[in-house]
Amino acid sequence: MTDEDLYVDGDSARWAFGTGFTDPLHGVDQAVPESVDAEGLAACCLALGDDALVSAQRLAEWCTRAPELEEELALANIGLDLLGQARLLYSRAGQVDGTGRGEDAYAYFRDADDFRNVRLAELPCGDFAFTVARLLVLSVWRLAVCEALTAAPDPVLSAIAAKSVKELAYHRRYAAEWAVRLGGGTAESAGRMRAAWDALAPWLDELLTDRTAERLGAHPSAVAARTRAELSHVLAGAGLNRPGDAASRGTSASSMPGSGRDGAHTPQLAPLLAELQSVARAHPDASW
Amino acid sequence: MDITDHPAPAPGTPPGPYDPEAAFEDTIARDQRIEPRDWMPDAYRATLVRQIAQHAHSEIIGMQPEGEWITKAPSLRRKAILFAKVQDEAGHGLYLYSAAETLGADRADLTRRLIDGRQKYSSIFNYPTRTFADVGVIGWFVDGAAICNQVPLCRTSYGPYGRAMVRVCKEESFHQRQGYELLLTMMRGTDEQRAMVQDAVDRWWWPSLMMFGPPDADSPNSARSMAWRIKRHSNDQLRQRFVDMTVPQAEKLGVTLPDPELRWNGERGHHDFGTPDWEELKRVVSGDGPCNAERIARRRAAHEEGAWVREAAASYAAEQAVRTRDGVTA
Numbered sequence: 184m185t186d187e188d189l190y191v192d193g194d195s196a197r198w199a200f201g202t203g204f205t206d207p208l209h210g211v212d213q214a215v216p217e218s219v220d221a222e223g224l225a226a227c228c229l230a231l232g233d234d235a236l237v238s239a240q241r242l243a244e245w246c247t248r249a250p251e252l253e254e255e256l257a258l259a260n261i262g263l264d265l266l267g268q269a270r271l272l273y274s275r276a277g278q279v280d281g282t283g284r285g286e287d288a289y290a291y292f293r294d295a296d297d298f299r300n301v302r303l304a305e306l307p308c309g310d311f312a313f314t315v316a317r318l319l320v321l322s323v324w325r326l327a328v329c330e331a332l333t334a335a336p337d338p339v340l341s342a343i344a345a346k347s348v349k350e351l352a353y354h355r356r357y358a359a360e361w362a363v364r365l366g367g368g369t370a371e372s373a374g375r376m377r378a379a380w381d382a383l384a385p386w387l388d389e390l391l392t393d394r395t396a397e398r399l400g401a402h403p404s405a406v407a408a409r410t411r412a413e414l415s416h417v418l419a420g421a422g423l424n425r426p427g428d429a430a431s432r433g434t435s436a437s438s439m440p441g442s443g444r445d446g447a448h449t450p451q452l453a454p455l456l457a458e459l460q461s462v463a464r465a466h467p468d469a470s471w
Numbered sequence: 472m473d474i475t476d477h478p479a480p481a482p483g484t485p486p487g488p489y490d491p492e493a494a495f496e497d498t499i500a501r502d503q504r505i506e507p508r509d510w511m512p513d514a515y516r517a518t519l520v521r522q523i524a525q526h527a528h529s530e531i532i533g534m535q536p537e538g539e540w541i542t543k544a545p546s547l548r549r550k551a552i553l554f555a556k557v558q559d560e561a562g563h564g565l566y567l568y569s570a571a572e573t574l575g576a577d578r579a580d581l582t583r584r585l586i587d588g589r590q591k592y593s594s595i596f597n598y599p600t601r602t603f604a605d606v607g608v609i610g611w612f613v614d615g616a617a618i619c620n621q622v623p624l625c626r627t628s629y630g631p632y633g634r635a636m637v638r639v640c641k642e643e644s645f646h647q648r649q650g651y652e653l654l655l656t657m658m659r660g661t662d663e664q665r666a667m668v669q670d671a672v673d674r675w676w677w678p679s680l681m682m683f684g685p686p687d688a689d690s691p692n693s694a695r696s697m698a699w700r701i702k703r704h705s706n707d708q709l710r711q712r713f714v715d716m717t718v719p720q721a722e723k724l725g726v727t728l729p730d731p732e733l734r735w736n737g738e739r740g741h742h743d744f745g746t747p748d749w750e751e752l753k754r755v756v757s758g759d760g761p762c763n764a765e766r767i768a769r770r771r772a773a774h775e776e777g778a779w780v781r782e783a784a785a786s787y788a789a790e791q792a793v794r795t796r797d798g799v800t801a
Contacts, residue, residue, distance in 0.1 A: 240542060243542050243550075243554060244542060246534065246538045246541055246554075246557055247534050247535050247769060247770075247773060248769075248772075248773045248776070249773065249777065250773070250778075250781055251777060251780070251781055251784075252531070252561055252564055252568075253565070254777075254780075255534075255558075255561040256561050256562060256565070259554060259555075259558035259561070260558065262554060263551060263554050263555055263558070266550060266551050266554065267551065269547065270551070286547050287546050287547055291545070291546075310776075311777070311780050363787075364784055364787045365780070365783050365787075367787050367790065368782070368783025368784065368786045368787045369779070369782055369783045369786050371783070372779060372780070372782070372783030372786075375779070458542050458543055459542060459543065461543050462543050462544070462545040462603050463545040463546065466661065466663065466664065468660075468661055469545070469657075469660045469661050469663070469664050470656055470657075470659065470664075471545045471546040471548075471549050471603075471653070471660075
């Protein structure tokens with residue numbers, strides 16, 4: 184059985200619910216258009232792919248630990264969406280960066296300083312409030328980026344972005360609903376939500392000043408403005424907005440120096456990758 | 472589905488005062504479904520709640536042995552397959568708790584009974600997963616055994632349980648194929664991988680045979696469940712079906728099932744096989760398996776650490792309900 188069996192034309196589509204996927208790249212010309220800067224395109228795919236993979240790995244850590252079964256399902260759903268986005272983006276990176284590498288080469292055989300994810304994605308899971316707050320920020324930002332990239336000059340990236348937009352709209356809704364629920368729930372949940380927001384605020388600037396997708400149509404200032412506006416709206420609904428919040432400001436004085444986009448990471452990324460890569464690296468000649 | 476409180480008598484039944492017990496027996500005898508609003512004997516209800524809750528708990532605890540490998544899966548494709556499978560198990564747990572709720576049970580109460588050790592789950596999930604080959608063997612054996620057990624349950628006499636099983640069985644079939652396909656791939660890989668597969672087969676074979684429960688002679692509740700058509704085949708019949716189904720798959724895969732007594736019996740038209748260690752099953756069911764304490768501890772920790780989230784959601788929902796009632800827009 185291959186992934187192709189899972190697509191709607193395969194017999195397996197009738198085997199189980201949720202397996203009748205449509206190949207998002209069906210009929211898309213995979214040649215890199217001459218007008219596209221291949222190096223920039225590969226860098227963009229890698230950065231967005233790394234954000235997605237690292238986020239999916241953190242969400243997978245929730246498996247069997249979620250506060251309720253419905254959240255178990257939802258967090259897995261979101262993790263699977265992001266894992267799927269990472270796979271498509273890595274495959275595209277391998278097609279355009281001249282190395283011909285497959286998705287697993289990017290995920291399993293690079294070290295932490297070769298990863299280009301934003302550091303917000305790699306921070307430890309924290310509690311459910313932190314997971315919700317981080318998911319809200321990352322999905323609002325990524326949705327703004329992907330919406331812009333649906334018009335990217337590379338047809339493959341454009342198709343991946345179009346698929347991602349549908350998924351991210353759900354991620355954003357899920358996170359926003361929980362942010363409001365926790366913010367307006369009990370004193371404890373409101374306190375945890377505020378603490379989560381304070382903990383992630385220093386990491387926002389890295390995201391809001393990111394220029395990775397600029398030359399492909401996602402302009403940083405427009406993405407940042409929209410991200411800030413949407414976050415402010417949700418935080419107001421959650422009763423968490425206050426003057427001076429990072430979401431309302433331009434750049435934060437307390438932001439962390441360096442950028443994951445340049446390979447500068449927190450000490451938390453290496454152990455995350457060690458776990459992710461442990462089996463693959465222990466059996467480098469194996470086929471899975 | 473019959474949603475009337477007084478279902479029409481079967482053709483040929485003489486008119487008379489409505490007798491709910493006779494109607495129940497008649498429904499069973501005609502192989503029709505009992506539905507939530509129908510009258511049912513207390514013992515039928517209690518048996519179903521116990522069985523469905525145990526099944527739901529098994530799905531939820533069953534996420535743990537394989538769930539440990541999601542973050543370590545050696546390819547992104549395997550990671551996605553495993554993540555989706557474990558998610559499916561959470562979904563099965565949800566359908567099953569919902570089916571139990573149609574009988575008047577409450578999910579939170581059932582969860583409490585699980586983590587207090589007052590209700591059981593399948594003993595198979597008290598064994599550890601030592602290598603990634605275990606993921607494939609669990610799909611092949613454990614999902615395969617679950618299919619043997621559950622396909623007949625699609626026709627079980629209680630409607631909501633049977634309908635939940637239809638969906639569960641479709642997904643379990645998919646999981647079994649995925650597990651077997653992982654093993655086929657590993658057997659085509661390195662010597663080390665082939666050894667991992669054989670080792671996992673050796674460790675999971677006997678516990679998988681125990682999934683069907685004790686031998687028929689030692690299964691006191693079976694006869695009544697069969698009479699009520701909750702169960703349709705005995706433990707030993709289902710175990711035989713599993714062995715017969717699995718032996719040719721093992722040959723195709725190129726692994727040896729760890730049973731020197733396993734051989735085809737042309738007279739019976741079935742495979743003969745050895746006797747599982749029933750003392751081991753008793754020990755594991757009674758809480759003394761390799762991972763019982765760890766599985767329950769993890770479930771308890773998740774439940775207790777999530778309490779503040781559930782309380783917040785309930786508080787928020789209650790406040791919204793008051794605002795809606797009072798006509799206040801949020």
